[in-house]
Amino acid sequence: SWVNPPKVAIPGVEHRTFPSSSMKRAVGFNLYLPPGYADSGQRFPVVYYLNGRGNDESSHPQLFSILDQAIRAGELPPTILVYAMCGRTSFYADSPDREVMGETVFTKELIPHVDSTVRTVASRDGRAVMGFSMGGSGAVKFACKYPDLFGSAVSFSGGFYTGETEKA
Numbered sequence: 001s002w003v004n005p006p007k008v009a010i011p012g013v014e015h016r017t018f019p020s021s022s023m024k025r026a027v028g029f030n031l032y033l034p035p036g037y038a039d040s041g042q043r044f045p046v047v048y049y050l051n052g053r054g055n056d057e058s059s060h061p062q063l064f065s066i067l068d069q070a071i072r073a074g075e076l077p078p079t080i081l082v083y084a085m086c087g088r089t090s091f092y093a094d095s096p097d098r099e100v101m102g103e104t105v106f107t108k109e110l111i112p113h114v115d116s117t118v119r120t121v122a123s124r125d126g127r128a129v130m131g132f133s134m135g136g137s138g139a140v141k142f143a144c145k146y147p148d149l150f151g152s153a154v155s156f157s158g159g160f161y162t163g164e165t166e167k168a
Contacts, residue, residue: 002085003028004056013064015057018113022094022101028085029110030057031118032064034071034078043119045126046080048111050092050135057085060132082114092138106138107146130154 003026005015012033017026034044047067051059063083070076086092090102115122129150131139136158143153 001056002026002087004058004085006030006058006061008061010061010064012068013061018110020101020105020109022098022104022109027105027110028057029114030064030083031114032067032081033118034068034080036078037080037119041119043121043126044078044080045128046082046114046118046120047128047130048106049081049083050086050106050129050131050138051084051088052131052133052135053091054088055135056088057083080118080120082110084110086110086138089134091134092141102138103142107142107149111149124148124151126151128152128154130156131158132156133158 002023003017005028014031015028016031017028020027037044049063051057064081067076067079067081071078084106086106087100087102090100092102092106094101094103114120120126127150129139129142130153136155139153140155140158143150
């Protein structure tokens with residue numbers, strides 16, 4: 001499924017969807033807005049988190065509380081966090097048969113949707129991408145392929161896939 005709300009509500013987090021024209025369906029994402037967002041007209045930097053293989057946008061709810069605690073402790077500036085859903089096994093690429101459009105969903109649909117509906121710093125200076133495993137490789141891929149979109153990237157245990165398979 002491309003829409004996977006958290007099983008248990010996460011404080012300070014909204015599950016949202018947007019209409020994906022490339023996937024011809026709604027696609028979900030989780031959105032954390034920092035303290036002070038609702039009371040100001042200010043724009044905030046945004047970090048996009050990419051899921052690992054087999055996961056979805058609600059697989060690691062602890063990320064939001066870690067960020068919230070760091071912001072409230074003054075260790076990080078107020079920051080928006082978007083946990084993206086771009087396909088459980090997409091490797092953040094568009095499949096040749098166009099059935100799974102992981103790259104298009106993220107770069108051409110989700111980011112513009114978030115920038116138009118949330119007060120982000122809508123430039124590379126205010127946008128970062130990070131991920132774990134498959135998401136870590138996606139973060140590096142997007143930072144290198146779209147340097148105009150991201151000012152920084154972090155890969156945790158990036159699982160890089162070349163499309164090749166080992167012969168036993």
